[in-house]
Amino acid sequence: MDEALLRSLTPRVLAVLVRRGADFAAAEDAVQDALVEAVRVWSADPPKDPKGWLVTVAWRRFLDAARADTARRRREDRADEEPDPGPVPSADDTLWLYFLCAHPSLTPSSAVALTLRAVGGLTTRQIAQAYLVPEATMAQRISRAKRTVSGVRFDRPGDVATVLRVLYLVFNEGYSGDVDLAAEAIRLTRQLAAVIDHPEVAGLLALMLLHHARRDARTAPDGSLVPLAEQDRSRWDTRSIAEGIGILQTALARDRLGEFQAQAAIAALHADALTAAETDWVQIVEWYDELVGLTDSPVARLNRAVAVGEADGPRAGLAALADLDPALPRYTAVAAYLHERAGDLAEAARLYTEAAFRAPNLAERDHLTRQAARLHTAGHG
Template structure:
């Protein structure tokens, strides 16, 4: 009944948690009860497999929750009022997923805590799996999750919540990538698919489209030895065209709703890059137009820096450098962008110094090594 990797329990856990939350349980107490029910399933199912695993888990988890709340009389009154279990189905499950995402991405939590709680409660990952994905000790991750649950204890979702926070958490998870065992990018796409199925908000679809198009290039971003491959040098024939086509279709449906948001604009830029058969064929004027749209939606300095690259492609590297000068110098990759633009302008000495500066502040070893190699090309 139970696979060795616990995949069935991982799939059922968030579903059961959603049922308890809809019945009125607060998020933290419900999550505790579900974890206890999952442990009981591990002990009992090999010898006594249930006919309906989901119903079994709901019953056990709800019993553990009500046992932990108050007296037997209070439990009986609560069950009489709230115990009618809704029929399972894809739509309800999708609604539960969106509900849980709102709870796990509560504004009272730090981004790191919200990400950890989302992976635990909504994605169904174990604490050990999340810790390995983030390269921290399991005890550290367990403390992070415990603090997050303590913050949410007693809180209930009685209003729509902040969708923007939910989307930021999902995108944070996506950008963490994967460690070979737990593919966080795939988890983020799976959760965003479910959120998109439960929401008419075009920004949810925009984020899904952005993830799909970026994920289509995943196999070409690094060499076999782990070296970073810039977008212009990636093997475009190895991009996943099925994912790109799906992402573009999702984006088109989102844009048709005529409520433009920053994730839709980012996805449009990614789609234009994906549409070019070679780096030389990239439609930079249209990309710059989308960056102008994106800049009107957000005052992000990261967006302004990326726009400077597009300006450099359309109006020349000197114009790009002028645009970059308006961006605060402490923005990540600021030195790398200026190094690239100076190289295109023929200023090899400045480019070399800036590549070295960028390598010193790189946030990953592959990025540092790539920038070091770029600077080495500038040696006289």
């Protein structure tokens, strides 16, 4: 059984049913039934046209469910004649499904869950494991999301930026359970790039590839975090870096700069440096200026302060940091790093300790605690 094939066909089959008039929730249930049936019979008798087979079976399951529901008799009457599956413009339908799953009426967490289920073809169990929540909780979240988008019709192009933010949320979840969400996000973004010609889609794909290329070097054998400057760059995936830079260069040549292209350009400059000391921090600051101009994001301003500290010295970095809200996530960790660079070791140790208490996860907490302990030891040495 080719699981990858089934997952790639899921959004296309679902989109066909919805286009034919099935509401989203009923169509998604019918597609899941068809996938279960495919797992049961394809090993012994694989179809010549897998997509056509799934469409036919899913549509019949939908009709069976419609006939069994007297409250939906009117829809059953409209659907009495089963249309020939025939050729379907799957690219357009898949793209439409991306927009539907990133509908603005959904919360970000619901949009991510629905995208993974409907477009990614993951099971509720797999999504629940990836988000470390009970399967019943995730099932409820997905069910509510399906009900929310049922009946939604687009009379104008969807918001590409919303779709990209949902995919980036998926990517940043990383890895948990038996689903590698970073790899899944790259797969879905590749799929999106194949059906929509937009420089920001390419920018996001490039950004994902460049970040993912450093994945193996981000943790030590004991599971502890390894900062970018200390990573073994021989462990970076040069093939992914080359692909990401190539995609980015093509996107930038179109002169329609967006936030994901700017972030990818920063990642590319890090990837280009053979050693941390060779990093072109001046150019990185320039790209952060572009990113701040595009988004006015406090996170971008925080990262810009780090880059300024590297390009113009830690005191300049601290001056840039002074304009930001100290309640910003990771603000204290950045302040600690810049104070250490400036030689204020006691203040840096205090700030590292404070940052550890505020850390969003155990790995960061452990890393920051070790930084504080290292400076305390140095201070008493």
